[in-house]
Amino acid sequence: MLPTDAIIEIFRSILIFGLFVYVLFAGRANKLGARRGWYLLVVGLGLFSLTSLFDTIDTLNRGGPDSGTLDAINPFLSSNGTIQKAFIGKSIGYVLGAALVFVGLFSWNPTRSGKAKFRRAPALRDEQRQLNDLIVLSPDAIVIHREHIIVYVNPAAVKLMGGHSSVDLLGRNLLDFAHPDSIEKTKQRLSALYDGKQELPTTEIRLLRLDGASVDAEVTSGATVFMGEPAFHSVVRDMSRHNRTLEALRRSEKNVRTILDNMSDLFYRTDLSGRIIMASASIEDLTGYPLNEAIGLHMASLYADPLGREKFLQTLEQRGGRIKNYEALMRRKDGRELWASINAHFIYAPPHTPTGVEGSMRDITELVETRKRLERMAMQDDLTGIANRRQFEIFLEHAMARSNRSNVPGALLYFDVDDFKNINDTHGHEFGDWVLREIAQRIGDTARGTDLLARMGGDEFCLILENIHDVGGAVKVAGNIIRAINPPFEHGGVSLGVCISIGISTFSGRDDNISTPLRKADIAMYKSKQEPGSRFHVAEA
Incomplete structure (x- = not known):
């Protein structure tokens, strides 16, 4: 039976040794505190534990009839086993061990570290709660799995895969939800x-839902830890609506492109500098540039007028950023010119x-030419090609207004063909028509570029002369006309002398109207x- 003090010594040694082992292994595994403090603490506890062990052995040696058997392993005892030497050795061991433990604790300071961890614990719990909320409320499906088996799904994953609750998915193999088209990719x-x-x-x-429907999805996967064990996560985003939208957009773009490519009109889009960034296939018909050459081309190069693009933009701005039926003369790749009607707006x-x-843009060259022909027909004599009475009256009004501004008079030479009916x-009328055309030709050759010769009707003609400072200038022109008419008119085997009678009047800004x-x-x-003969007469002022 061991004495009580020996039992206490043994129990104390066990406790100190256990503390030493805990600090040794727990400190190395978790890197508690500073390394230097940990080393000192381990050495101090080791010395303390060893001294306690020797103290226990000494107690047992002193406590029973068989204690002499332990004397050989107690280095603190002398050869005669005196108590004084044992006491000194144990005291040194305890003091030195305690000092090392004290210094180690001061450097390690586990109390301060524990307090910091204790203070951080509520914040960590809040962060964990917020993280869990983010996972639960995430619109993307989140699946955690191990060895192909699903161990966690958030509500979005349950909805995406067609389940009623997480129970419908947990424990199932991930490959059960892989569509046949994607099963190999999923395995890889x-x-x-x-x-x-x-x-x-x-x-x-x-993916393949529980109800058999397929879902287009975007998946990101990686390693994670779940419930303290390694696992893998997959974040799944439903792309079905996105893909349907893209497909509808592609179909819409294809339909628009089909419409554009079958339009006879040119559709185009430019940036602000005028560089073409989009155009229909009809651009080649209009401009001569194939579509691949037209993209990147500047619109300014398509205008016949170097300032055409600038004028177009000015008009577009003046009309509030939208314009219709704007007519511009364009130039094709081969140099030919054409008229185009443009409807456009700012982007x-x-x-x-x-x-x-x-x-x-639409090619209206034929329309413009037809319009010009009609305008010429409205302002031009059909038989002779010179101005008709309507153009004469408009021109005379403008000439009188210019005369009024410049204070320089002008003159009228009014004449007809003598005996034209005969x-x-x-x-015959065919010969008579030729005579009228020939008269118009001969008089036109004598006129200045600023003068206007018009057929007033029948065999009557009128010549407007501007900037005639006195009537003498008009008389000189009348003499030139008579000399031009004097040579015989020869046509179709007929040679005929023709005479004309000319009346001369002057005009200025003081006249009331053109009739005077x-x-x-x-x-x-x-x-x-x-x-008799060709002659002229000057009207009284």
């Missing part, structure tokens, strides 16, 4: 994860900043008819 991704790859790039796969970006121009009756100088010239012309 899982193999890569289980082979140690920490993160896999995002990829698109097709705006917030906040109402122009970023480009979008519009359509020419028609004798030689015209009436005076007409009266002077009839006075000329009273004399």
Whole structure:
């Protein structure tokens, strides 16, 4: 039976040794405190534990009849086993061990570290709660799995896979939800994860829901820890609506492109500098540039006028950023010119900043030429090709206004063909028409570029002369006309002399209207008819 003090000594040694072992292994595993403090603490506790062990052995040696058997392993005892030497050795061991433990505790300071951890605990719990909330409330499906088996799903995953609750998915194999089109890709991704790859790039796969419907999804996978054990997570985003939208957009773009490519009109879009960034295939028909050459071309190069593009933009701005039926002369790749009608508007970006121009263009060359022919027909004599009475009256109004501004008079020479009815009756209307055309030609050759010769009707003509400082200038022109008419008119085997009678009047800004100088010239012309041959008469002022 061991004495009580020996039992206490043994129990104390066990406790100190246990503390030494805990600090030794727990400190190394978790790197508690500073390394130097840990070393001192381990050495101090080791010395303390060893001294306590020797103290226990000494107690046992002193406590029973067989205690002599332990004397050989107690280094603190002398050869005669005196108590004084044992006491000194134990005291040194305890003091030195205690000092090392004290210094080690001071350097390690586990109390301060524990308090910091205690203070951080509520914040860590809040962060964990927020993280859990994010996972639960995430719109993306989150699946955690081990060895192909699902161990956790958030509500979004339950909804995506067509389950009523997580019970419908937990414990099932991931491959059960892989569409046949994507099962090989899914196997490859899982193999890569289980082979140690920490993160896999995002990829698109097709999933199979519990109800058999397929889902286009975007998946990102990687390694994680769940419930303290290694696992893998997959974040799944439903791309079905996105893909349907993209497909609808592609179909819409294809339909628009089909419409554009079958339009006879050119559709185009430019940036603000005028560079073409989009166009329909009809651009080649209009401009001669194939579509691939037209993209990147500047619109300014398509205008016949070097300032055409600038004028177009000015008009577009003046009309509030939208224009219709704007006519411009364009130049094709081969150099030919054509007229185009343009409907266009500015493209705006917030906040109402122009970023480009979008519009359509139509070839109206034939229309413009037809319109010009009609205008010429309305202002031109069909038989002779010179101005008709309407153009004469408009021109005379403008000439009188210019005369008023410049204070320089002008003159009218009004004349007709003598005995023209007899020419028609004798030689026929075809010959008479030729005579009228020939008269217009001969008089036109004598006129200045600023003068206007018009056929007033029948065999009557009128010549407007501007900037005639006195009537003498008009008389000189009348003499030139008579000399041009004097040579015989020869046509179709017929040679005929033709005479004309000319009446001269002047005009200025003081005249009330165009009828005044015209009436005076007409009266002077009839006075000329009273004399034989080609002649002229000047009207009274």
